[in-house]
Amino acid sequence: MPDLHLDGRPLCVAPGTTVAAALALGGDGSSRTSISGQRRAPLCGMGICQECRVSIDGVRRLACQTLCQDGMQVETQA
Amino acid sequence: MSEHADVLIIGAGPAGLSAALAAANDGAQVVLLDDNPLPGGQIWRDGAQANIPSQARHLRDSVEAHTHIQRHAATRVVAKAGSQALLVENPERGWVITYRSLILCTGARELLLPFPGWTLPGVTGAGGLQALIKGGMPVVDERIVIAGSGPLLLASADTAKHHGAQVVRIAEQAPLGAVATFAMQLPRWPHKLLQSFSLFDAGYRTGTRIVAALGQDHLEGVRLQRGNKVEELACERLACGFGLIPNVQLGQALGCALGNNAIQVDAWQATDVAGVYAAGECTGFGGSELALVEGRIAGHVAAGNREAAQRLWGERQRWQRFAGSLNQHFALDPTLKHLAAPDTLLCRCEDVPYAAVAAHANWREAKLSTRCGMGACQGKVCGAAAHYLFDWPPVAPRPPFTPTRIETLIQLESAAQSEH
Amino acid sequence: MxxxxxxxxxxxxxxxxxxxxxxxxxxxxxxxxxxxxxxxxxxxxGMGHLLVLDDNQAELDISRYSLRRWRELGPQLPDDCAYRSNGTLWLAANEQELAAAEAKSINLRGEGIRCEMIPGHSLQEMEPILRDGLHGALRLPDDGILYxxxxxxxxxxxxxxxxxxxxxxxxxxxxxxxxxxxxxxxxxxxxxxxxxxxxxxxxxxIAPKKGHLLITDRYPHPVTHTITELSYLTSVHNSSGASVACNIQPRPTGQLFIGTSRQFDTLDPEVEGWLLARMLKHAASYAPGLAKLNGIRAWAGFRAATPxxxxxxxxxxxxxxxxxxxxxxxxxxxxxxxxxxxxxxxxxxxxxxxxxxxxxxxxxxxxxxxx
Missing domain, CATH: 3.50.50.60 (FAD/NAD(P)-binding domain)
Incomplete structure (x- = not known):
């Protein structure tokens, strides 16, 4: 059961859970704020649309194509 | 830092997995890449809440166990690295893979079209919803509306219901007659996935299209239209997909000819670029059975075993007929070109409204003056929408094909300089 | 007719x-x-870098006059022209370049152009993306950028x-x-x-001089100035072969432009991976913080160069x-x-x-x- 941090809050998820799913399990599901200030959440779920890009351990990655791992620090884009 | 493959396969969905096994069984050293963390592609997507069919599990296990197959997960192709070499990246590193033959099994993605409210959190693609649920997103007791076109809507509804959601409406844009004709033909193709669909779901409506997603900061409901009748439904999620479009970008970048917006292949699954093959949905939508047999053909041919490949032609032909029927009956109604309002964002990366893009004569001018397509997705969403909405043909991608760490791009120096 | x-x-x-x-x-x-x-x-x-150059009198005349005109125009330009007066930082990587920077600063000041020397130890505070060990920089606060x-x-x-x-x-x-x-x-x-x-x-x-550029995704406040290396002054005027120089420019979007390359004897409009890589490697040698950023688009264009x-x-x-x-x-x-x-x-x-x-x-x- 991977233990991670989502925007600083601890979260424990089932093995095989994507970071995109973790956004919904540990928060409101959103991943970033668009350039005109709208909150956005994962859209395509398959690595195309880039809506779900978040910072994972300091590097920008796609939440929908990343599995949660122990100790991961996930930050959504304010 | 570089790796070599006799046969390099891009995409580990049904086509890629079966291509890998066929080529490896013919003695080739195979490298199989996929940008997802787990193999299976979209249709056999694995995850915390996934239950993949036994056929898929068996194929996957055979690939995993095969000593001639090296599989790289969560690995993307980001650039060409000279002739017969690609630069790839995973979360840890970037490196170059050289190959003798290349098989593109890059699959398809959903056509996502703009409509008022489509940027609200809670709105996803139809395949996107399925992928998110399989990846562990909870939907228990959520009210979900699914809209758009094609059998994927039903597959998505099936997954949502299976995980405890209440699917309050499935809005299929195609008219009843077309869908019924398609459904009547289904018994001719004993197709496991389609058999599980309930076309007569109480919430299923044909000739119905999405008008707007409603809500302020997140989705609260939807407005649908059927003929002159408008209905509003409260819901927590809306999943929208308007059919599939083949992922042809890598093929385009390698110079492969396209036809019907898909990578063109001959009877050997060969593209017009020597040593490059393609199989599965990137060559046109046909479902997993067609992808499996195309993958096997491509795998055998790439490994030099044309006899084995030719023996599979009959099986492929059978599934091609099914694909033809599917594409014919879910043709998009032209009214879908007018879903967006002038202020609806067309480009979600750069927040460019529909009207600003529509004011231009072509994609390049629109890009330069509005920044549409210049964000992180590089037009993969809005460019595909603009192709459908305005008939602007998609342009071949330049490296990097996808957002790529600069440290990875630096790997191109050693790789391609010898080539130069 | x-x-x-x-x-x-x-x-x-x-x-x-x-x-x-x-x-x-x-x-x-x-x-x-x-x-x-x-x-x-x-x-x-191109990058849309507005800068004063003083390699020779003609270059100084035309760039100084133009910069003054851009500053006059700036307030009238609509938002989507992305005009900013963000300044240029000319980096000195060694003592020789530092001496060149100082000479340049004296010349520019004599011509009435605002500039200041930034000591090496203050550079990272000013631009955290830069590596340590740089010898200093010349800052021209009135240079700018636009789209x-x-x-x-x-x-x-x-x-x-x-x-x-x-x-x-x-x-x-x-x-x-x-x-x-x-x-x-x-x-x-x-x-x-x-x-x-x-x-x-x-x-x-007029001969075509090919150049490459790359742009990154948007990141929160990574860079303020347009960052250029001083050896740029010498390498750009190579009249043959391919050369690269470090040029990092922040866009108002939070994106970074990374350049630049120069190539003669080619009319191939495509991005050439090996040269793109050399260019990025060189820029990252000045700004190691670039390595983990995502590049989202690269392209090539041609400058019209006279002898x-x-x-x-x-x-x-x-x-x-x-x-x-x-x-x-x-x-x-x-x-x-x-x-x-x-x-x-x-x-x-x-x-x-x-x-x-x-x-x-x-x-x-x-x-x-x-x-």
């Missing part, structure tokens, strides 16, 4: 140079027709300017022929179509009525205002805003054949 008189002045090319010339001519009361073929232009491919395609479009939005999408296939003094076969005429024709100018005037001493690095501004000596505003190499965006003002002054026989001789086409094309 009798040409149709369509305007007081025809400007060929709607890039930043053509647009600035058209705007200035319109301001002088001329009716202007701008003809553009819609090809990929250096204006769309040139929209600025060009804004300049052309003028009641005295008409625009036409067409390819010019032939020039004859003040007459031009379009690909439709139609001949147009005016009092004067201004050739401002960059690298394409040699298709119409093969005698022009002495100075543009050709003035009347074509052998073709009365044909005026040149071409050969700006990588500095077209910076030097567009001076080019336009000088061209208009020469055309109307008014006082030159900067001494014209260094840019006179006659230095390569000989003296006028007409009196």
């Amino acid at each position: 009798k040409p149709t008189r369509v305007a007081d002045v025809i400007v060929i090319g709607a890039g930043i140079i053509g647009a600035a010339c058209a705007r200035e001519l319109a301001r002088c009361g001329q009716q202007v027709l701008v003809i553009d073929a819609g090809l990929h232009s250096a204006t769309a491919a 040139a395609p929209n600025t060009a479009r804004w300049m052309l939005d003028n009641p005295r300017i008409r625009q036409r999408r067409a390819r010019v296939t032939e020039l004859d003094g003040n007459r031009v022929r379009l690909d439709s076969g139609e001949w147009l005429s005016s009092e004067a024709v201004v050739l401002a179509n960059g690298i394409q100018a040699v298709d119409l005037c093969p005698e022009l001493p 002495d690095g100075m543009p050709l501004i003035g009347e074509h000596p052998a073709q009365p009525g044909l005026w040149l505003a071409v050969g700006h190499e990588g500095l077209g965006v910076t030097t567009a205002p001076a080019t336009a003002d000088l061209l208009a002054a020469l055309l109307f026989n008014e006082a030159e805003p900067i001494p014209a001789a260094a840019y006179a086409p006659g230095r390569y094309l000989g003296e006028p054949t007409h009196a």
Whole structure:
């Protein structure tokens, strides 16, 4: 059961859970704020649309194509 | 830092997995890449809440166990690295893979079209919803509306219901007659996935299209239209997909000819670029059975075993007929070109409204003056929408094909300089 | 075939140079027709860096005058022109470059241009993306940036300017022929179509110099200044082979432009991976913080380079009525205002805003054949 941090809050998820799913399990599901200030959440779920890009351990990655791992620090884009 | 493959396969969905096994069984050293963390592609997507069919599990296990197959997960192709070499990246590193033959099994993605409210959190693609649920997103007791076109809507509804959601409406844009004709033909193709669909779901409506997603900061409901009748439904999620479009970008970048917006292949699954093959949905939508047999053909041919490949032609032909029927009956109604309002964002990366893009004569001018397509997705969403909405043909991608760490791009120096 | 008189002045090319010339001519009361073929232009491919350069007097004259004009224009420019006065930081990686920076600062100050030396130990505080161990930098606070395609479009939005999408296939003094076969005429024709100018005037001493650029995704506040290495001053003027130089520019979007490469002897418009990689590696050697950022798009374009690095501004000596505003190499965006003002002054026989001789086409094309 991977233990991670989502925007600083601890979260424990089932093995095989994507970071995109973790956004919904540990928060409101959103991943970033668009350039005109709208909150956005994962859209395509398959690595195309880039809506779900978040910072994972300091590097920008796609939440929908990343599995949660122990100790991961996930930050959504304010 | 570089790796070599006799046969390099891009995409580990049904086509890629079966291509890998066929080529490896013919003695080739195979490298199989996929940008997802787990193999299976979209249709056999694995995850915390996934239950993949036994056929898929068996194929996957055979690939995993095969000593001639090296599989790289969560690995993307980001650039060409000279002739017969690609630069790839995973979360840890970037490196170059050289190959003798290349098989593109890059699959398809959903056509996502703009409509008022489509940027609200809670709105996803139809395949996107399925992928998110399989990846562990909870939907228990959520009210979900699914809209758009094609059998994927039903597959998505099936997954949502299976995980405890209440699917309050499935809005299929195609008219009843077309869908019924398609459904009547289904018994001719004993197709496991389609058999599980309930076309007569109480919430299923044909000739119905999405008008707007409603809500302020997140989705609260939807407005649908059927003929002159408008209905509003409260819901927590809306999943929208308007059919599939083949992922042809890598093929385009390698110079492969396209036809019907898909990578063109001959009877050997060969593209017009020597040593490059393609199989599965990137060559046109046909479902997993067609992808499996195309993958096997491509795998055998790439490994030099044309006899084995030719023996599979009959099986492929059978599934091609099914694909033809599917594409014919879910043709998009032209009214879908007018879903967006002038202020609806067309480009979600750069927040460019529909009207600003529509004011231009072509994609390049629109890009330069509005920044549409210049964000992180590089037009993969809005460019595909603009192709459908305005008939602007998609342009071949330049490296990097996808957002790529600069440290990875630096790997191109050693790789391609010898080539130069 | 009798040409149709369509305007007081025809400007060929709607890039930043053509647009600035058209705007200035319109301001002088001329009716202007701008003809553009819609090809990929250096204006769309470049960085939009506005900077003062002082390698020689002509370069200083044209860049200093232009920067002053951009500062005047800045407040009028719409938001989508992304004009900022963010300053340039010239990095010195060793003692020799530091000495060059100091010499440059003395020269610039003498010319009345604001600048300051930044000690090496303060650089990371100013720009955290930079590596430690740099010897210092020269900061020019009044340099700037803008988004040139929209600025060009804004300049052309003028009641005295008409625009036409067409390819010019032939020039004859003040007459031009379009690909439709139609001949147009005016009092004067201004050739401002960059690298394409040699298709119409093969005698022009202009060679394509290919460059690459990459842009990153948006990141929160990574860089403030446009960061350039001092050795850029020497490497850019290599006249053969391929070279790279560190040039990192923050966009108002939070994205970074990373450049730059220079290549002669190629007309291949594609991004070349090996050179893109060399360019990025070099930039990352100054700014290690770039390594983990995502690049989202790379492209290549061509600069129109003359042998002495100075543009050709003035009347074509052998073709009365044909005026040149071409050969700006990588500095077209910076030097567009001076080019336009000088061209208009020469055309109307008014006082030159900067001494014209260094840019006179006659230095390569000989003296006028007409009196």
